[in-house]
Amino acid sequence: MIQTVAENELSVNEKLKIRKNTYQNGKGKRISIVTGTHGDELEGQFAVWLVGDYIKKNIGCLNGTVDIYPALNPLGIDSITRGIPGFDLDMNRVFPGFSEGTMAECVCNAIVEDIKGSEVCVDIHASNIYLRELPQIRISRDTAESLVPLAKMMNIDFVWVHESATVLRSTLAHSLNSIGTKTLVVELGVGMRINKDLGYQLLNGIINLLYELGMWSEKPDFEVRQPIVSFDGAVGFVNSDASGVFVSDVEFGSEVEKGDVIGRVLNPLTAESEPVKAVCSGLLFTLREYPVVYGGSLIARILSREEEN
Amino acid sequence: MKKQIIYSLKSPYRENLDVIGFTFGSGEKSACIVGSTRGNEVQQMYICSQVVHALKKLERQGEITEGRSIMVVPCINYYSMNIGKRFWTMDNTDINRMFPGYEFGETTQRIADGVFRQVQGFKFGIQLASFYQSGDFLPHVKMMKTEFSQPEKMLEFGLPYALTRKPRPYDTTTLNYNWQIWETQAFSVYSYGTETVDEKASQVSVDAILRFLSAEGIVRANVKPGYVSRIIEENTMQQVHTEHGGIFKTLVKIGDTVYEGQVLGEVYNPLDGEKICEVKADKCGTVFFIYNKPLIMQNSVAYKIVDF
Ligand SMILES: [Zn+2]
Numbered sequence: 001m002i003q004t005v006a007e008n009e010l011s012v013n014e015k016l017k018i019r020k021n022t023y024q025n026g027k028g029k030r031i032s033i034v035t036g037t038h039g040d041e042l043e044g045q046f047a048v049w050l051v052g053d054y055i056k057k058n059i060g061c062l063n064g065t066v067d068i069y070p071a072l073n074p075l076g077i078d079s080i081t082r083g084i085p086g087f088d089l090d091m092n093r094v095f096p097g098f099s100e101g102t103m104a105e106c107v108c109n110a111i112v113e114d115i116k117g118s119e120v121c122v123d124i125h126a127s128n129i130y131l132r133e134l135p136q137i138r139i140s141r142d143t144a145e146s147l148v149p150l151a152k153m154m155n156i157d158f159v160w161v162h163e164s165a166t167v168l169r170s171t172l173a174h175s176l177n178s179i180g181t182k183t184l185v186v187e188l189g190v191g192m193r194i195n196k197d198l199g200y201q202l203l204n205g206i207i208n209l210l211y212e213l214g215m216w217s218e219k220p221d222f223e224v225r226q227p228i229v230s231f232d233g234a235v236g237f238v239n240s241d242a243s244g245v246f247v248s249d250v251e252f253g254s255e256v257e258k259g260d261v262i263g264r265v266l267n268p269l270t271a272e273s274e275p276v277k278a279v280c281s282g283l284l285f286t287l288r289e290y291p292v293v294y295g296g297s298l299i300a301r302i303l304s305r306e307e308e309n
Numbered sequence: 310m311k312k313q314i315i316y317s318l319k320s321p322y323r324e325n326l327d328v329i330g331f332t333f334g335s336g337e338k339s340a341c342i343v344g345s346t347r348g349n350e351v352q353q354m355y356i357c358s359q360v361v362h363a364l365k366k367l368e369r370q371g372e373i374t375e376g377r378s379i380m381v382v383p384c385i386n387y388y389s390m391n392i393g394k395r396f397w398t399m400d401n402t403d404i405n406r407m408f409p410g411y412e413f414g415e416t417t418q419r420i421a422d423g424v425f426r427q428v429q430g431f432k433f434g435i436q437l438a439s440f441y442q443s444g445d446f447l448p449h450v451k452m453m454k455t456e457f458s459q460p461e462k463m464l465e466f467g468l469p470y471a472l473t474r475k476p477r478p479y480d481t482t483t484l485n486y487n488w489q490i491w492e493t494q495a496f497s498v499y500s501y502g503t504e505t506v507d508e509k510a511s512q513v514s515v516d517a518i519l520r521f522l523s524a525e526g527i528v529r530a531n532v533k534p535g536y537v538s539r540i541i542e543e544n545t546m547q548q549v550h551t552e553h554g555g556i557f558k559t560l561v562k563i564g565d566t567v568y569e570g571q572v573l574g575e576v577y578n579p580l581d582g583e584k585i586c587e588v589k590a591d592k593c594g595t596v597f598f599i600y601n602k603p604l605i606m607q608n609s610v611a612y613k614i615v616d617f
Contacts, residue, residue, distance in 0.1 A: 009554035009607035012579045088395060088441070093479050102550070103608045130400060169478040239413060243319045269322075294399060295319055296416035 005069065006110035008103045018107060020069040020114070023055045028064025028215045032115045033206065035069070035124040037091050037172060039076020039083070043189040044124035046199035051206050064215040067118070072111060072172075080192065082128070096175035112175050119213060120150060121183040122206065123173050127286075129191035131298060132252055134285040135201055137227070138185045140164040143177050148229060151184055153212045155205030158228040158285065158303065160235065190289050201225075228283075230303055236282065238300040240265055240293045242274040252287045262300050265293060280304045310365055315382065316423035318416070320398075326388050328424055333364045336376035339527045341431040341493070342518065343382045343424075343484060345439075346405040347396065348389025352502040353437035356514045357383035363519060363530070372529040379527060380431070385424055406479070408487040425487065433462075433525065434488040435518060438497035442610060445563050446598040448513050451497045451543070453480060455489045460540050462494055465524035466517040467535015470597070470615065474543045496521075541615060547592060549612040551576055553585045557605035561596050566617075568593045573612050576605060590614055 006018040035044025075085045083090045097108030127133040137151040137159045144161045151159045176183040189195045210216035248263035256278040264273040286301035315330040344357030402417045410422025449470040450463045463471035488495035501510035519530040559574040567590045574588040598613035
């Protein structure tokens, strides 16, 4: 059943509508799957299509309610705009919104009110166009205790527990977690593209989550990936010091040794180059996708092999 | 006057981004004035250029107090200004959401870090800020309410209104907020206009800044007396929203006194010209803000009214 969660009149002959599709069978729990907060992140589009398609075909296995919100920022998705078009505003800095507020605040508030009370909410983000990411779930430290066990059910490669930053208090995930709706933030792939394999990986994760929550009767017939769980201290950041055009010399998702050349920043005018080296040994889980870099541009993130905390 | 490059960044193909700072006087770091951090803040840069102009003259006349120094940074992100973008050229991030910055971080974190090192440690910080909502408003000065802030100091600007703002999560990465955290009394001065240069409005801001610097004994400038301002908490202002989207027409002007229930503006159907709704004041007061575009959405802030 398709319902409108929030709507707001635009200037000329059109309404902005945030919609969801509800799949229901039996009286079990409810989970919500949301994506499309950032209009340039599309990996979630394929993933939620797969989930919807799979549930429709196997509705008898479902015991409970699955709400799918494919586009929290429909205007952004329809116009390749990360934020809300015309507002220069990152929607993920407006939650929990305000029912008496502006258009963005009203819409964000209605979304939070609608998702509230779900057993779990899965918020699917892709990376931006600059970086490629291995499938991961990001959890702020203060919610780690309740969320890490859920994240482990999601068939992802790793879980990053990070310090909570004040500025992140306006995200959908923080807003929901602070009112007791457990919310997992998934990051994967790259902006403006769809990697089908990642969609299937996430489908399996969500079906497994349903099974573990007692909302799916059939035991999944695949092996669920056991993610590496790590803390901030275990993540090494590689930023470019040079400016120019980055080309990588290693494979994304591979293991690198400290000091290895990950790639080079080229100067096509002088035909010179600057090597970019790994700051620690470990798994290359983030890698630069968009070639043009300035000093400071993030080139890679490495999950250190040494146990740190 | 000393002109210096306070921060420099290399780009793949453009000339370096050299952020320029002008220093007047010497000794105690008394005041720092920062202009545009975004590519569309032309008016904010222009106001700073006029402050530089005025301070040059005062310095020549020996009217900068002995042992006091002032730094002016008119424009941080002129890379974006030169190509007609508001945010950072490459990744569209906002430098004014990156403070205090991070030396080893992303490009705009590095710019914020490099600039912040130079603009911190002053007794007073003044930022020429632009409004995130599109509209006209009365000139005012604003201060973030922290444990450290002294809102009474805002009165020295002599602008019609002085606002205090309770910081929201997304305010914590602005220059203004971080100045306060590092114990600089920080003010944001809001002038009419952003993408256009408005001479009259610019003069109002320049006068206000010189008035403040004079009141603090940092310069001796001859400025005409300002307003007796009042301190108002920003969130006590009445916000008037539109009930429908369409073509917006205002019936009142900025600074007008309005009464309870007065029709302030109207929204028309953009296709057939029928009036869809009226926008009314909930209580009496002075019109502080008016939305200034012809097209308006439902639930937009059309007016802000301040209690006289
Ligand atoms: Zn996102």
